[in-house]
Amino acid sequence: MTEMLKVTVDxxxxxxxxxxxGYINNQGGEEIARVAYDLIEGDHTTLLLNLxxxxxxxxxxxxxxxxxxxxxxxxxxRLAFCNLTPTIEKTFHIMGLAQYAQIFxxxxxxxxxxxx
Amino acid sequence: MTEMLKVTVDxxxxxxxxxxxGYINNQGGEEIARVAYDLIEGDHTTLLLNLxxxxxxxxxxxxxxxxxxxxxxxxxxRLAFCNLTPTIEKTFHIMGLAQYAQIFxxxxxxxxxxxx
Amino acid sequence: xxxxxxxxxxxLTLPMLPDxxxxxxKTATALAExxxxxxxxxxxxxxxxxxxxxxxxxxxxxxDRKVEIRFVVLGNDDxxxxxxxxxxxxxxxxxxxxERPRIEEKLIAANKRGWGLTIIKGLMDEVEIHSGADGTTxxxxxLR
Amino acid sequence: xxxxxxxxxxxLTLPMLPDxxxxxxKTATALAExxxxxxxxxxxxxxxxxxxxxxxxxxxxxxDRKVEIRFVVLGNDDxxxxxxxxxxxxxxxxxxxxERPRIEEKLIAANKRGWGLTIIKGLMDEVEIHSGADGTTxxxxxLR
Ligand SMILES: Nc1ncnc2c1ncn2[C@@H]1O[C@H](COP(=O)(O)OP(=O)(O)O)[C@@H](O)[C@H]1O
Ligand SMILES: Nc1ncnc2c1ncn2[C@@H]1O[C@H](COP(=O)(O)OP(=O)(O)O)[C@@H](O)[C@H]1O
Numbered sequence: 001m002t003e004m005l006k007v008t009v010d011x012x013x014x015x016x017x018x019x020x021x022g023y024i025n026n027q028g029g030e031e032i033a034r035v036a037y038d039l040i041e042g043d044h045t046t047l048l049l050n051l052x053x054x055x056x057x058x059x060x061x062x063x064x065x066x067x068x069x070x071x072x073x074x075x076x077x078r079l080a081f082c083n084l085t086p087t088i089e090k091t092f093h094i095m096g097l098a099q100y101a102q103i104f105x106x107x108x109x110x111x112x113x114x115x116x
Numbered sequence: 117m118t119e120m121l122k123v124t125v126d127x128x129x130x131x132x133x134x135x136x137x138g139y140i141n142n143q144g145g146e147e148i149a150r151v152a153y154d155l156i157e158g159d160h161t162t163l164l165l166n167l168x169x170x171x172x173x174x175x176x177x178x179x180x181x182x183x184x185x186x187x188x189x190x191x192x193x194r195l196a197f198c199n200l201t202p203t204i205e206k207t208f209h210i211m212g213l214a215q216y217a218q219i220f221x222x223x224x225x226x227x228x229x230x231x232x
Numbered sequence: 233x234x235x236x237x238x239x240x241x242x243x244l245t246l247p248m249l250p251d252x253x254x255x256x257x258k259t260a261t262a263l264a265e266x267x268x269x270x271x272x273x274x275x276x277x278x279x280x281x282x283x284x285x286x287x288x289x290x291x292x293x294x295x296d297r298k299v300e301i302r303f304v305v306l307g308n309d310d311x312x313x314x315x316x317x318x319x320x321x322x323x324x325x326x327x328x329x330x331e332r333p334r335i336e337e338k339l340i341a342a343n344k345r346g347w348g349l350t351i352i353k354g355l356m357d358e359v360e361i362h363s364g365a366d367g368t369t370x371x372x373x374x375l376r
Numbered sequence: 377x378x379x380x381x382x383x384x385x386x387x388l389t390l391p392m393l394p395d396x397x398x399x400x401x402k403t404a405t406a407l408a409e410x411x412x413x414x415x416x417x418x419x420x421x422x423x424x425x426x427x428x429x430x431x432x433x434x435x436x437x438x439x440d441r442k443v444e445i446r447f448v449v450l451g452n453d454d455x456x457x458x459x460x461x462x463x464x465x466x467x468x469x470x471x472x473x474x475e476r477p478r479i480e481e482k483l484i485a486a487n488k489r490g491w492g493l494t495i496i497k498g499l500m501d502e503v504e505i506h507s508g509a510d511g512t513t514x515x516x517x518x519l520r
Contacts (some may be wrong), residue, residue: 210354
């Protein structure tokens with residue numbers, strides 16, 4: 001019933017790209033976290049979250065993303081974002097999240113920067 | 117303020133294609149009629165209304181389209197439609213409009229049929 | 233009507249002003265999407281809502297210039313049906329006396345209008361109209 | 377607040393249930409589109425509405441499990457401002473005692489939540505919160 005977030009993954013060790021489609025609310029955030037923790041276990045230390053298919057997020061969903069960032073900092077890995085709507089990007093700046101997770105315009109730019 | 121319908125025209129005498137973008141309500145229908153009557157005056161006897169950019173219409177707008185069909189029947193011309201959403205197509209069938217105005221899937225098919 | 237429980241109920245009050253029917257159609261979309269109705273069915277609901285609203289706007293002559301809309305998601309375990317009630321407190325009309333429009337006649341008639349109710353009935357699964365001196369209430373529903 | 381006349385007023389009552397904030401965000405979209413707000417600003421309004429709704433859903437403990445939302449288009453000749461009032465009849469809170477969250481702290485804290493009001497204030501042009509034993513009312517607005 002509740003519109004579920006679709007999450008797909010493209011593994012390119014040590015990097016992985018996570019694609020989302022839909023609303024990142026409580027459940028959506030948890031779904032992303034589940035996928036991210038699996039990837040971390042599988043030794044992916046750089047995660048790129050491509051939010052092209054997500055037009056709306058809420059602060060509960062974002063809080064779960066902060067958990068993932070914390071985890072990445074612990075393992076010396078990193079989480080980056082690309083394809084954010086202007087509002088999601090603005091929100092990340094309001095929160096100061098942009099200091100701890102890089103934001104790229106699109107996947108090409110992100111991969112260029114993250115794989116050097 | 118009121119979201120205005122955008123109407124553009126591609127003249128290929130004796131045919132012309134009218135493209136719409138937006139809501140076909142009262143004003144939208146009138147805008148289409150204004151353009152259609154201009155084309156009729158300019159000896160365009162076959163009009164194809166491409167509604168690709170229109171996701172919503174109301175019955176007041178459709179009534180104005182019926183006026184255009186009446187006019188076309190008078191001058192032995194014809195009005196056809198293409199790129200209708202399934203709901204708009206269903207509505208035209210409910211009204212019986214489909215008997216008096218041909219409905220084509222897309223512009224290519226329409227032009228193929230209308231120009232023979 | 234199938235017996236089922238109210239799973240969600242949302243009410244909306246709209247002023248009878250141009251384009252406000254779009255607000256109703258968007259609210260309907262949110263509930264229909266919540267039910268995971270197909271996008272074609274959602275579109276049909278939207279159009280029916282627009283027609284019922286503009287009927288109230290145009291014909292009700294309601295003093296308060298307001299339409300009240302109630303959206304109800306009905307279902308036992310899962311959402312099964314979206315019921316939408318559109319109510320005005322206008323002059324009312326006698327639905328049984330409204331003639332079903334015929335395209336052949338409308339094509340030559342001066343007044344080409346009169347399609348709203350026909351469209352609503354054609355697009356929704358169930359439609360009931362209650363109308364009288366207190367106003368008009370259209371209750372319509374669509375199965376998922 | 378700028379003095380301007382109410383051009384349109386729409387009210388919506390939502391149940392405090394998952395995903396119902398989306399209905400509010402769609403209704404907001406309809407009014408913002410009517411005003412010809414830019415799509416980026418519309419998106420900002422949507423997000424603020426979602427945050428205010430989920431705050432009421434989560435924190436109000438309102439017995440009636442309902443949120444009342446009032447959307448008002450304000451303007452003198454043209455629409456100038458969209459004002460949205462989100463009201464619950466819950467337990468209320470003291471807005472002044474809510475600390476502004478800091479990302480450095482949240483990153484190491486167990487509770488990473490607490491961003492809603494900050495986001496609302498960051499995305500809207502004006503925000504007022506009235507809260508007490510009768511519940512909470514958030515009045516927020518965005519200039520076109
Ligand atoms: N809410 C209403 N209040 C009063 N009269 C109504 C209402 N809805 C419909 N009617 C009456 O029913 C008639 C048929 O409505 P409809 O089929 O929607 O076509 P149209 O609105 O184009 O006339 C209207 O012309 C009007 O007389
Ligand atoms: N409508 C409300 N009713 C009661 N308390 C509220 C309401 N809105 C906000 N609050 C209080 O303010 C706090 C901060 O809210 P917010 O910044 O949105 O973050 P979060 O909702 O993640 O806690 C909440 O934890 C809650 O205690």
